[in-house]
Amino acid sequence: TANQAFDLNDMGSGCAGNTALGRYFVGIAHYQRNELAKAEAALLPALDPACAPLLGYRSEISIALAAVYQALGQAERARGIVDELCRHLERNEDLPALFRARAYQADLALRQGRTADAANWACNFDPGPVQFAYRFFNAPHLTLARVWLAQRSGESLDQAEQLLRLLESQLTAGNNHRFLIEVLALQAMLACLRGDQVATGERLARAVALARPGGLIRVFVDLGQDLVRPLKRLELARDAPRYLAQILSGLNDELLLSSGRRQLGDDLTRRELRILKLLALRLSNVEISEELCISRATVKRHTQNIYRKLCASNRRDAVTRASSLKLIGDR
Known part of the structure; x- marks a missing residue:
């Protein structure tokens, strides 16, 4: 669908900004399938001034590109993109885009082991009355849930449970499968932390079943190594070993890249x-x-x-x- 929309704009039926937005959706589709080079190739031209994307869209493209570089093991490059984006949005007083950019800044901090930075963002984040309307790459309320899970206190886990239950209800009613998958995976992580293997398997099985038709991989990989053991247990009980193997392979690559034990190309013969x-x-x-x-x-x-x-x-x-x-x- 993203390719069809992009092709229509590329043929002249849309403005330059729409072409950039088309590239954005193509890019995040490739990203979720862990096709990182294709994602980078789609997203980079979308930031060209000739594409003239609106500032809000330009912010979302930058966030997605930062995620690609983080996945490629280029953590400093990813952080630099998001930090500069936040400074730019603050100067321009674009508060809605800054709200999302700072949330991804915290998400990136979690992935890079800077948990204090992420916790500081969470302390100043007001979840308010949750009305889930995110349509783009990241969802600030899910970042908040991830921070609470990472803190692993009784209070923070209870807060995460309450928020995730509310989000599951809203996303199910709205048929928003992309973020529902992530909510279910986070609920599986929560159940695992509490030692409930039955609930862990049930939630994770639902997430995998929703993600499998589109071949989504990064939605699991980006949540980190806490999913490895539950996924391996699930692999023995489900009928999708190839898809699960792709997710586990992505998680293994992420671990090696983030720990510095492997660089791209190390395994070339x-x-x-x-x-x-x-x-x-x-x-x-x-x-x-x-x-x-x-x-x-x-x-x-x-x-x-x-x-x-x-x-x-x-x-x-x-x-x-x-x-x-x-x-x-x-x-």
Whole structure:
């Protein structure tokens, strides 16, 4: 649906701002499927001044792009984008956009282990009478629930339970599956903290069932390592092992990247590195197969593995990312 909307705008039926918004929705669709290079490729041009997105939309695009860089292990780059966005919105006195940006600032702080920063935001956040109307990338009330879960006190867990129950009711009534999935996963985490394995499995099973048709992965990965054990228990009881394996793989990659134990491209083989260098020389698959005396099908398989390991969507992305990671020499 996002691609169809973008194509219509790109053909001239919408203004430049609508084209940027189309790129935004394409980008977050790719992000949720953990297709990070495609997400980055969709979002970056949307910030071009020629696209002329409204300030509020520009803020949402920046937040989504920061999430992509965080997922790629570029934590400082992600933090820099959001911190600068908050300063810009404060100068422009755009309070609604600043409200959402500061919430994502806290969300990012949680993911980067800066729990004190996130708790400070939560202390100054007034949940008010909850009317859930979020349509974009992040939801401040869910960030608040995540902070309360991270604090793990009896009072904070009770607050999280009450808020999540209210959000579940509203999201179910409004058929907002994207955020309902996240609420159910957070409820599973809460039940797990309280030692209720039955409720943990039931909530997580509902979340996975809703997320599976669209192949959503990041909605679980971004909630962190507390979901690993419940998901592994669920894997034994459900009939979707491949989808669950993709989520668990994403969680494992997130752990390795955030802990500094793995960088993008660390798992490239010698042959893949050799092919990368030939890609940098702009050789075609036919020329590479002749150079290395392997079949074209083998070259294609290797290039697909390279794209996956570098989170790239094509050979140009792969070469650019490999150069920035110093996996190949300067071109």
